[in-house]
Amino acid sequence: MMAKVLQKTYLILIMLFLYAPIAILIVLSFNASRSRVVWGGFTLEWYTSLVNNSTIMNALWTTFGLALLSAFISSVIGLFGAIGIYSMKKRDYKIMLFWTNIPMINADIVTGIALLLWFVRFLPLGFSSVLLAHVTFNLPYVILCILPKLRDMDIYQYEAALDLGAGEAYAFMRILMPQILPGVLSGFLMAVTMSMDDFVITYFTKGAGVNTLSTLIYGEIRKGIKPEMYALSTVLFFIVLVLLILVNLPYDRLHLNLSSKKSDRETT
Amino acid sequence: MNRSKSRLLSIPYIIWVIGFTIIPIIFILSKAITDSDGALTLANLLAIFDPIHRKALIMSLSLAFISTVLCILLAFPVAIILRGSHIRKKSIILFILILPMWMNFILRILAMQMLISNNGIINNLLTGLGLAPMKLINTPGAIVLGMVYDYLPYMLLPVLNSVLSIPEDVIEAAKDLGSDKLHVLTRIIIPLSLGGVGSGITMVFVPSMTEFVIANILGGGKIQLLGNIIEQEFTVSMNWNLGSGLSVALMIFVLITSFLFGRNREEASTGIL
Amino acid sequence: MAKELIRFENITKSFEGTTVLKSLNLSIHENEFVTLLGPSGCGKTTTLRILGGFEAPDSGRVIFDGEDITSLPPNKRQLNTVFQKYALFTHMSVADNIAFGLKIRGTDKDVIREKIAYSLKLVGLEGYENRSPSSLSGGQQQRIAIARAIVNEPKVLLLDEPLGALDLKLRQGMQYELIRLKEELGITFVYVTHDQEEALTMSDTVVVMNQGIIQQIGTPEDIYNEPQNAFVADFIGESNLLDGIMVHDCLVSIGGLEMPCVDTGFGENNPVDVVIRPEDVELDAGGKGQTHGTVTSIVFKGVHWEIRVESEIGITFLVQTTEHFPVGSNVGISVDPYNIQIMNKPSREDEQVFDQNESAHGENYES
Amino acid sequence: MAKELIRFENITKSFEGTTVLKSLNLSIHENEFVTLLGPSGCGKTTTLRILGGFEAPDSGRVIFDGEDITSLPPNKRQLNTVFQKYALFTHMSVADNIAFGLKIRGTDKDVIREKIAYSLKLVGLEGYENRSPSSLSGGQQQRIAIARAIVNEPKVLLLDEPLGALDLKLRQGMQYELIRLKEELGITFVYVTHDQEEALTMSDTVVVMNQGIIQQIGTPEDIYNEPQNAFVADFIGESNLLDGIMVHDCLVSIGGLEMPCVDTGFGENNPVDVVIRPEDVELDAGGKGQTHGTVTSIVFKGVHWEIRVESEIGITFLVQTTEHFPVGSNVGISVDPYNIQIMNKPSREDEQVFDQNESAHGENYES
Amino acid sequence: GQTGANSSSGAVPLTGETLTVFNYSEYLDPDMLEQFTRESGIEVKYEEATTAEELYTKYKAGGISYDLVCTSDYMVKRLIDEGEAQKIDFNSLGNISNIGSRYWEINKAIDPDNSYALPYFWGTLGILYDTTKVNGEIDSWDVLFNGEYSGEIIMQDSMRDTFMVALKYLGYSLNTTDEAQIREAADLLMKQKPDVEAYLVDEARDEVVAGNATMAVVYSGEAYLGHLYNPDLAYVVPKEGSNVWVDSWIVTKNCRNTDAARKFLDFLCRQDVATANFEFIYYSTPNEAVIKSMDAELKEDPAIVPTEESVDLCEVCTQVEGDTTELYNELWKELKAQ
Numbered sequence A: 001m002m003a004k005v006l007q008k009t010y011l012i013l014i015m016l017f018l019y020a021p022i023a024i025l026i027v028l029s030f031n032a033s034r035s036r037v038v039w040g041g042f043t044l045e046w047y048t049s050l051v052n053n054s055t056i057m058n059a060l061w062t063t064f065g066l067a068l069l070s071a072f073i074s075s076v077i078g079l080f081g082a083i084g085i086y087s088m089k090k091r092d093y094k095i096m097l098f099w100t101n102i103p104m105i106n107a108d109i110v111t112g113i114a115l116l117l118w119f120v121r122f123l124p125l126g127f128s129s130v131l132l133a134h135v136t137f138n139l140p141y142v143i144l145c146i147l148p149k150l151r152d153m154d155i156y157q158y159e160a161a162l163d164l165g166a167g168e169a170y171a172f173m174r175i176l177m178p179q180i181l182p183g184v185l186s187g188f189l190m191a192v193t194m195s196m197d198d199f200v201i202t203y204f205t206k207g208a209g210v211n212t213l214s215t216l217i218y219g220e221i222r223k224g225i226k227p228e229m230y231a232l233s234t235v236l237f238f239i240v241l242v243l244l245i246l247v248n249l250p251y252d253r254l255h256l257n258l259s260s261k262k263s264d265r266e267t268t
Numbered sequence B: 001m002n003r004s005k006s007r008l009l010s011i012p013y014i015i016w017v018i019g020f021t022i023i024p025i026i027f028i029l030s031k032a033i034t035d036s037d038g039a040l041t042l043a044n045l046l047a048i049f050d051p052i053h054r055k056a057l058i059m060s061l062s063l064a065f066i067s068t069v070l071c072i073l074l075a076f077p078v079a080i081i082l083r084g085s086h087i088r089k090k091s092i093i094l095f096i097l098i099l100p101m102w103m104n105f106i107l108r109i110l111a112m113q114m115l116i117s118n119n120g121i122i123n124n125l126l127t128g129l130g131l132a133p134m135k136l137i138n139t140p141g142a143i144v145l146g147m148v149y150d151y152l153p154y155m156l157l158p159v160l161n162s163v164l165s166i167p168e169d170v171i172e173a174a175k176d177l178g179s180d181k182l183h184v185l186t187r188i189i190i191p192l193s194l195g196g197v198g199s200g201i202t203m204v205f206v207p208s209m210t211e212f213v214i215a216n217i218l219g220g221g222k223i224q225l226l227g228n229i230i231e232q233e234f235t236v237s238m239n240w241n242l243g244s245g246l247s248v249a250l251m252i253f254v255l256i257t258s259f260l261f262g263r264n265r266e267e268a269s270t271g272i273l
Numbered sequence C, D: 001m002a003k004e005l006i007r008f009e010n011i012t013k014s015f016e017g018t019t020v021l022k023s024l025n026l027s028i029h030e031n032e033f034v035t036l037l038g039p040s041g042c043g044k045t046t047t048l049r050i051l052g053g054f055e056a057p058d059s060g061r062v063i064f065d066g067e068d069i070t071s072l073p074p075n076k077r078q079l080n081t082v083f084q085k086y087a088l089f090t091h092m093s094v095a096d097n098i099a100f101g102l103k104i105r106g107t108d109k110d111v112i113r114e115k116i117a118y119s120l121k122l123v124g125l126e127g128y129e130n131r132s133p134s135s136l137s138g139g140q141q142q143r144i145a146i147a148r149a150i151v152n153e154p155k156v157l158l159l160d161e162p163l164g165a166l167d168l169k170l171r172q173g174m175q176y177e178l179i180r181l182k183e184e185l186g187i188t189f190v191y192v193t194h195d196q197e198e199a200l201t202m203s204d205t206v207v208v209m210n211q212g213i214i215q216q217i218g219t220p221e222d223i224y225n226e227p228q229n230a231f232v233a234d235f236i237g238e239s240n241l242l243d244g245i246m247v248h249d250c251l252v253s254i255g256g257l258e259m260p261c262v263d264t265g266f267g268e269n270n271p272v273d274v275v276i277r278p279e280d281v282e283l284d285a286g287g288k289g290q291t292h293g294t295v296t297s298i299v300f301k302g303v304h305w306e307i308r309v310e311s312e313i314g315i316t317f318l319v320q321t322t323e324h325f326p327v328g329s330n331v332g333i334s335v336d337p338y339n340i341q342i343m344n345k346p347s348r349e350d351e352q353v354f355d356q357n358e359s360a361h362g363e364n365y366e367s
Numbered sequence E: 001g002q003t004g005a006n007s008s009s010g011a012v013p014l015t016g017e018t019l020t021v022f023n024y025s026e027y028l029d030p031d032m033l034e035q036f037t038r039e040s041g042i043e044v045k046y047e048e049a050t051t052a053e054e055l056y057t058k059y060k061a062g063g064i065s066y067d068l069v070c071t072s073d074y075m076v077k078r079l080i081d082e083g084e085a086q087k088i089d090f091n092s093l094g095n096i097s098n099i100g101s102r103y104w105e106i107n108k109a110i111d112p113d114n115s116y117a118l119p120y121f122w123g124t125l126g127i128l129y130d131t132t133k134v135n136g137e138i139d140s141w142d143v144l145f146n147g148e149y150s151g152e153i154i155m156q157d158s159m160r161d162t163f164m165v166a167l168k169y170l171g172y173s174l175n176t177t178d179e180a181q182i183r184e185a186a187d188l189l190m191k192q193k194p195d196v197e198a199y200l201v202d203e204a205r206d207e208v209v210a211g212n213a214t215m216a217v218v219y220s221g222e223a224y225l226g227h228l229y230n231p232d233l234a235y236v237v238p239k240e241g242s243n244v245w246v247d248s249w250i251v252t253k254n255c256r257n258t259d260a261a262r263k264f265l266d267f268l269c270r271q272d273v274a275t276a277n278f279e280f281i282y283y284s285t286p287n288e289a290v291i292k293s294m295d296a297e298l299k300e301d302p303a304i305v306p307t308e309e310s311v312d313l314c315e316v317c318t319q320v321e322g323d324t325t326e327l328y329n330e331l332w333k334e335l336k337a338q
């Protein structure tokens, strides 16, 4: 019993650690003072001015567009890439994994400047160049999320589909896709997270007039973060929270590897 | 699946890797092995051994190492508690743990700064309770705190995944053979989740080696990490050759360490779900 | 008989509202080979897990060597388990797997090395010390699991369908090895299986279970020749299970045909179940017998032919014999009175004949 | 005999340098039930996968109905497979699993619904349409896999150890159902198993394989009673495999004892292998017989007792009999000349007696 | 920000012309960009940078063709020296008279003919301190070095600014190229480091406002906001002298549409626009028309309108060349790594 209490306490402390700063951001969104270090009373002003702030709203849509689009593109390329890598011989497999890991271990600024130097040779900087950059740094995470699922998938189901008359593409879509979908999904989420958080690479590869929330926030540190940012973060936080809870409902049906422990007992 | 045919599927990815990983790396490499006049030199690579750089490297290494170890130490109990718990939807917990990552990183670090600054929330709480305020911010410890805070979810995910997927009967077998709880932990659970820890290390240790924002905001700019130096070589001193050289050297360093420690890292990168 | 070592006293266990074990009582003696036998889902593994300490009973006690061990953790119990899925430690070599328990007890290094070698020899895998478990075949893994358990010289060895994944030939080999081990080491075996032939071959005592209730405890011969109810009769080997009426002691009427038997005490004109083993039905090509019938199918089974005979009295007999009777031929049918087994009609559900579909149903786990 | 439907011509296949099938030739006829039987790793699954189109042979051809289908993809072949591990589509309902092939062929919705119902009835699982495969027991999953295959009315059904995971009782039930299906639907079965009893029970033709080479093709009776070499003799059922010397036609000397037999053509004074089935060894409590021996062990097997007798001529006989002989008793031993089977000594490795440890070795897959 | 008198008038249809403008972040009221487009029909692609070096890197990479760039004095000089700027006849701008002559004078340090750079904002570097936490009046850099406020000092996390403080305290020019003087300054800074609570750029002001530190070296514009949030804060330019800085606009050599660029610059000089921008950032403006229209309270705040005397104590920071740069980099890294 004592142990249970200790365990609960521990979990709560970890949660506190992770969420205390977020609570501060939420409080700040109601702070009437423009300075984050001065409490100026309660206000909802920032929530209303947020909607009218075209710079922030534009950056918001750019951020979302960029995150979703880059996550989508990297998921598609990553999915096919992972399947290809999975089918390779051991040596090629290792080589591919090595290169897949490289963007992860490169300092952001190095990646950002290298891409900048490369992009300017054939591409005007703009939304598309940032998109290319984001896809580039998303890909490793996507691939590394999908590969284990490929390793776990039941290839016999695919063969069974062929056996029953399905063409390869059809069998792939109907049979293999549902099995690796959780991996693709987590890769996608990971990519969205990475894309939304990135500042350095985005900064160096973006064109004039293109802003994401990250680049805005970076610029604002100088003069103090605009309170609208806190309001926006708060709104986003609760939207994501609700979305995650909704997404979570059918989650258990997707046969995720968390359930593997249980399923051990099932097959006798 | 027809292997030779499905290998073709990776062509777009391979093109992407060549186009956007390998070519830029060549750019960086070519900067790294030349000086500002374009003459070949190893000086930029070897500059990592200059006393100042070496000091920064050692500082980066120690902070990244401590952060990684702390992340492991914090994440393991979570995984083990969740494994033992009867919570049906462990996935919900998982999501709650990663949700903070969806808030902008700088905002979170700034909030952390408000928590731990001299006249910050924690110290105000302490003085309110009649205790002496603590020196938290602008110390190496604050940087470690920031890194742990920012990277903990990246450790939690893979560790949780691998701890939860250890078959129960293996643990029962160990108990059956006489293991007590501690022994099960050290001999069975930890060794069997090393894969997950490995990918956690990749996702925590590697970025903390190149981290500079946390060091600037929470370390008060008094602590120089290799990430800061690389950043400064690029943006302040505008010595791209040295910056490239240092980062290539760092990359080689990380590759070597990850080769030594994370042999089955790819095996274990379990992803979020 | 040897001294009692283990006693289950009124053990009850349920999972999520479903009762899996219903006041189970069982004694196990020293150096006995006890087999728990029953269809999938009947509670065999649960019984074993309660004995191993992995599951706590809802009520009842487990007595070991005179002491109540109901709430003793597994690592404090003097018994070792061979798990249904081996549960080898994949991150350790074969030698480290086997040494696991010894190291915990702080056994001397040299002794450990010797014991590893000895136990590998016992299971016929000398020289496998440095292999990784995942490089071994199923049969070899299973033997490592056994070696890992016996090297600790437990008083009792629990085995949960250890041979389930092996093919027939390997299974037979392992059966002999296990019996040899039991004799050589003098330890008590508690063995779980759903293979009746395995149970009969290896055990001193067979415990037949169904739906969490013990149906019969006895020697293999008892169980096979004197099943106490229709479930046991049907589950242990193939049998002709017929409705009969006990005319009076030593005479039973089956489909109108009165047949002498040796059972008494079932009253007069009471409905009963009659069990006749297929190998006990005698056929005569010349037509001699208590009744007649026509052969409707004959299947070659190697050792014998399996024949179906439709008899005049309207009953189809399953017959096993080494002689060949062509389909369509007319044969005489007779049964020795000693080979007719009379049983009361089932009083509870779990005593009823094992029905394939139903049992498959019972297997369904929620997912 | 019916028309030839499938012919393997000189099929050879190797994986990573190891030859798995060595110039295999095999004919399968319409509506035949052919079983591939052999120890683990002998190439049964590989043969089936080549027929199914999942693996391409290195050389040789597969002829189906007169046409060369060697390079036809699986989805173009008129045969369906029931996989060793079921391979049900876990994310679809039972009905969607069964309808999968029909939908691809664009069958009408109402027809599909009817066919699903019909095929579920065939396998005894009416009303299971909306269940998820993972909520079913192993036996039920297997039957769904069968329903999914037969609903497409293939000319040939390939089954890879479909009953391997089931317990004895369920296995026997499914064996009968499969035979019934074959008769009802009139399709050709190619069946893979390593269970010899299953092979004998179900097949029209048994193909015994070892190490990628066909050892013998024949009816179950042929295979059991007239094994062509020591491997077949030993693999099909238990047997006494003895070294003998053929004194002359119809007389063989075993351990110095001359025994009459019925085989001819083995020359004079040549070393031969002698096979005597355990059930063919006759024991006599009174001591009458060709030689004498002492009972060293007796195991109850249900249908019979399994007895080991150490004979005067230095050979231990394995005997199966329904009579009980106590350990230590002296018995006479005799064998009917018709039950003595003479074979030439093995000329190739794959014909040698199946050795347990070696086979376990062969099972090792690289991990 | 407030919009000027023209804000309500009807928009001019887009002419299809565009200007690509590169500026520091948070350094222009975004409403003014919209207003410019409304009035002129010229679209503005607006790009921001947080530091001069970042700006330079992106500018030089060449992925974007910028027309107008606003950056700090030393970077302006560098760009002019590298031939990146176009000569502009500032007299042709209608509102140019709003820019006080004093600022053109200061700017001569980087642009001797005043033919490239148009002053935008300017200021000094000084000490922002909490009057309730210090003993007496502060008027010298000495408080940063005498150890009295150990652990309560925030220095700029910027190489030249921090060296400037030490050089000025030692009585040298901040543009010195004398290695011995620079090394002396470095030694002083090394000695000071244990007393320094943090080296910050952007958050220095907030730290003093929040009471996390007693004093910080900040730009004069930050001081005004600091005072606004916490009336106990005061700003001083020490008597040893300091740095006076001017951020200016230049038109790049790539600019094709110089007419549009001139229109934009003229627009920035207009009183209402300059007022809006001033009220967006509260840095000192060189626009005399704006200063005239200010409240008296603002006009007298030395953080907003530095006094003539304090400016006279100050020097403009110009670019240092080759070896000196390397020396600075080296010493700075050493200081930070200590």
Ligand SMILES: Nc1ncnc2c1ncn2[C@@H]1O[C@H](COP(=O)(O)OP(=O)(O)OP(=O)(O)O)[C@@H](O)[C@H]1O
Binding pocket: A268, C015, C016, C020, C038, C039, C040, C041, C042, C043, C044, C045, C046, C047, C194, C362, C363, C364, C365
């Ligand atoms: N942890 C558990 N949670 C819920 N139900 C369980 C659990 N363990 C066992 N059961 C249920 O208890 C019943 C008995 O299970 P048990 O594993 O003892 O059967 P078994 O006789 O070993 O069967 P098998 O031959 O299939 O191994 C089954 O119906 C099973 O569904």
Ligand SMILES: Nc1ncnc2c1ncn2[C@@H]1O[C@H](COP(=O)(O)OP(=O)(O)OP(=O)(O)O)[C@@H](O)[C@H]1O
Binding pocket: D015, D016, D020, D038, D039, D040, D041, D042, D043, D044, D045, D046, D047, D194, D362, D364, D365
């Ligand atoms: N894809 C493969 N790659 C490498 N080796 C293989 C592959 N498939 C089969 N083998 C090898 O070929 C041999 C024959 O395998 P196969 O699966 O045909 O045996 P099997 O007779 O079906 O055995 P089992 O009874 O165990 O299913 C084995 O030694 C196996 O290791």
Ligand SMILES: [Mg+2]
Binding pocket: A268, C044, C045, C046, C084, C160
């Ligand atoms: Mg079980």
Ligand SMILES: [Mg+2]
Binding pocket: D044, D045, D046, D084, D160
């Ligand atoms: Mg197989």
